[in-house]
Amino acid sequence: MKYIKVEPCAHANCENSLVFAQIDKPEIIADECLVKVYAIGINRADLLQRAGKYPAPSGESEILGLEVCGEIVAHGNEVDSQQWQLGEKVFTLVAGGGYSEYVKVKASQLFKLPEDLTYEQGAACAEVFLTAYQSLFSIANLQPKSTVLIHAGASGVGTAAIQLAKAKQCKVVVTVGSAAKAKACLALGADHAINYHETDFVAWSKIHITTGFNVIVDVVAGDYLTRNLKVTALDGHIVVLSMLGGRYSEPLDMAKLLAKRITMSASTLRNRSESYKAKLVTDFTADFYPMLNSGVIKPVIDSVYSWTKTELAHTKMAANKNIGKLVLTLS
Numbered sequence: 315m316k317y318i319k320v321e322p323c324a325h326a327n328c329e330n331s332l333v334f335a336q337i338d339k340p341e342i343i344a345d346e347c348l349v350k351v352y353a354i355g356i357n358r359a360d361l362l363q364r365a366g367k368y369p370a371p372s373g374e375s376e377i378l379g380l381e382v383c384g385e386i387v388a389h390g391n392e393v394d395s396q397q398w399q400l401g402e403k404v405f406t407l408v409a410g411g412g413y414s415e416y417v418k419v420k421a422s423q424l425f426k427l428p429e430d431l432t433y434e435q436g437a438a439c440a441e442v443f444l445t446a447y448q449s450l451f452s453i454a455n456l457q458p459k460s461t462v463l464i465h466a467g468a469s470g471v472g473t474a475a476i477q478l479a480k481a482k483q484c485k486v487v488v489t490v491g492s493a494a495k496a497k498a499c500l501a502l503g504a505d506h507a508i509n510y511h512e513t514d515f516v517a518w519s520k521i522h523i524t525t526g527f528n529v530i531v532d533v534v535a536g537d538y539l540t541r542n543l544k545v546t547a548l549d550g551h552i553v554v555l556s557m558l559g560g561r562y563s564e565p566l567d568m569a570k571l572l573a574k575r576i577t578m579s580a581s582t583l584r585n586r587s588e589s590y591k592a593k594l595v596t597d598f599t600a601d602f603y604p605m606l607n608s609g610v611i612k613p614v615i616d617s618v619y620s621w622t623k624t625e626l627a628h629t630k631m632a633a634n635k636n637i638g639k640l641v642l643t644l645s
Contacts, residue, residue: 315339317377317414318624320364330364332624340375340411340418344392347421349404353437353618354412354642355381356627357470358556359584364628370410371585379412380584381405383427383436393421403427405436407444407591409584413621415644422592425599428607438470438613438639439606444591445555445583446475447598449531453579454551458482460528463519463545465538467504468495470639471555473614475531476502481605487523489515491634498637502614519545526550526574536560539578543570554580614638620645 319335342348360378362368370376383405386398398404404424411417427436449471450456462479466472467488479486480503487506488499496507506522508515519527526547532538536559542552543566570576583591605611616636619627620643627640 315415317411318379318621320378330366332364332628337377337414339416342388342390342418344390345421346390346418347386347393347398347404347424348388349382349384349406349417349419350387351382351384351412351415351417352433352644353383354379354621354644355383355437355439355441355470356624356631356640356642357381357441358631360413361628361632374409375411375417377411377414379408379410379414379417381407381437381440382412382417383433383439384417386424387416389421397421398424403433403436405439407440407583407595413624413642420588420592422588423595425595425603428609430609431613434615434618434641434643435613437641438615441583442470442474442613442639443478443602443606443611444594444598445471446478446531447602448581448583448594449553449555450475450478450529451601452594452597453553453581454529454531454577456482456484456529459484461485461523461526461547462487463515463523463527463530463542464488464504465530465532465534466490466558467499467507468637469533470614470636471531471533472499473502473638474611476504477611478602480504481602481611485523487515487519487527495637498614516541516544529553531555533557534559535563537564539563540566543567543574543576546574546576549575549577551577551579554578555582616640618643 321331321333386402406419486504488504489508490496499507530552533556535557616638618641
């Protein structure tokens with residue numbers, strides 16, 4: 315099968331390139347399905363792995379790509395053939411191997427593609443909705459009508475988190491980097507969008523969210539950690555998913571943590587166990603899949619590229635110019 319390979323750069327201080335190469339199809343075991351890929355969701359983790367900063371978990375494919383959409387072309391003998399029939403259109407999270415014509419995946423981690431969604435839309439669902447769901451509900455135990463702050467609200471995870479929180483009648487505030495991103499977040503249901511180039515979110519929140527946020531979802535980290543403490547509610551929860559603002563923060567004020575009884579969590583999804591991911595899929599399916607199936611919640615796609623143009627898509631993501639997901643399509 316064809317796949318996209320990371321070709322190491324031969325010179326210092328240059329970026330690894332992407333080239334097409336050939337490799338054998340993945341071999342499935344009893345509880346796995348083989349999926350023919352029609353569309354691929356791009357994630358920032360792909361850029362980090364390409365740069366040599368985020369290797370695949372041990373035992374997983376070293377090919378880039380964490381989410382795909384396509385159809386089942388084979389399954390193991392322990393897979394429920396009534397639930398997962400050959401030809402079934404599915405989308406799924408994978409720990410690696412997405413930038414290829416075929417991937418293998420545990421049947422317990424599959425979602426059926428809603429009839430009204432395209433392959434491209436399906437490829438934009440798994441990573442963002444599962445990450446947002448995990449952050450808000452599995453980790454932070456978000457309650458209805460709470461107040462939520464989502465940093466990078468126009469990102470893929472941000473746009474998913476807005477929709478999930480609003481589905482529980484929460485008040486949602488987001489931070490964004492442009493007027494266009496603010497407009498997009500408000501259209502999704504966010505109550506307020508703060509352009510961080512123009513307004514300090516701490517100062518704004520002190521005036522408008524006087525009791526603080528019950529849950530904060532943060533992909534920035536760095537000095538945002540100490541700033542988040544200032545606007546977290548009593549018994550609030552901060553969930554850190556990435557460190558776009560840097561791996562180190564200013565000294566944390568432990569007195570604030572204690573006084574507000576704040577819980578801080580850091581989480582990734584890619585290196586979670588198979589059983590953890592299977593439970594996450596089951597829980598999300600029970601809580602939100604009917605809304606996805608009916609179109610109440612939906613993936614937000616910025617752009618779709620042929621996978622021959624993957625370089626352009628990576629460049630756009632690296633420049634933080636996307637609103638929602640970037641998707642690759644195989645023809």
